Amino acid sequence: MTIGVVVFPGSNCDRDVRWAIEGCLGAPTRFLWHETRDLTGLEAVILPGGFSYGDYLRCGAIARFAPVLQSLVDFVDQGKKVLGICNGFQVLTELGLLPGALTRNRDLHFICEPALLSVSSSRSPWLAPYPRGETLVLPIAHGEGRFQCSSDTLKKLEDEDSIALRYQNNPNGSISNIAGITNAKGNVLGLMPHPERACDPLTGGIDGKEILKALIS
Template sequence: MRAAVLVFPGSNCDRDLAVAFQRAGFETHMVWHKDTELPERLDVVGVPGGFSYGDYLRCGAIAAQSPIMRAVAGFAARGGHVLGICNGFQVLCETRLLPGVLMRNAGLKFTCKMQALTVETTDSPFTSAYKPGQEIVIPVAHHDGNYQIDEDGLARLQGEDRIAFAYEGNPNGSVAHIAGVLSENRRVLGLMPHPERVVDEAHGGTDGAPLFASLAEALVSA
């Protein structure tokens, strides 16, 4: 299994994401934002958290225009798996690989804490190792994590079982407490919490590890 982790100016969770992939059995390659092609025989692309391009304009807006994201869009269109975490979720929304937008937190303050979540669906390559309705604890660290989508879009997400994770409580004002969403083909996941930060007991928990194990199992079984 082969994973690529993108690196933008301002990325600061790229190494953590690479280690999480490696622990799940992936051969991992770091890919610079100015590259125009992804590595060959790739199974998944990880778009990490951080502050790409200093979060100027809108968070993720400049990164969405980078050369490598054109390659990622093509990879996703061919059925490739893509995981966007925090700033990576923002980038995926800006590239329209996922619906909706991430706005400034409702309280207008940076939120950094361990956050309880509910697993809303296990019908995806990223969540099959969890149990339906399982409560997990994953850290959040963001200033612009307020997920918004119009009524029709929300109804579609709910009707198609594409809400992957929901907050218990609402740390940022997201509509319907949404913490993560899936693409139509369920192979692209964006979420604001940081599962790569809880894959080892030394992190204080391992509730993020099943996400990477789910993906590995899905690829092996494919």
């Protein structure tokens, strides 16, 4: 039941994710350096937040070519779960495991605040415990989190019921208030908010815990 946590040069939420998984959920983790290709024995993989490869070129553009992510594509094909948080979400879109792209926030500010979110779909295991429309509060911390996609892609996301979370006040200007999406199969979730920072009442809430529990269920 080990959860892999990918570490790129420039990742900075990898240890927070480990703390949340081990300290709050009691599951073991294994750090996966970006150069490894070995994902054997892992139940699920998390791409944590940060600034992989300095966010050079575009967020996630260089990470996309990391050896660990070539193995991750097969891992996803096998139906195993992958969670991309913040920079991890950006990497998943660059890699093509999720559609769309994350662009500069509408008002240019780096936004670091608790975000009010609505559960848009309970279809995937990630948000199955919540009824549609449930409000969650999770912290966001990003400069480039404005979700963008074509109108065709948006329609496809809606038709497939793949929009997982929406902002209630859309702080970054995302199309259709999108804060997180899944792939069609539902085993990959990418989201800009940080569930790992909301797993203990002491750090401001526990709304992230259920999302992370899906990794080990």
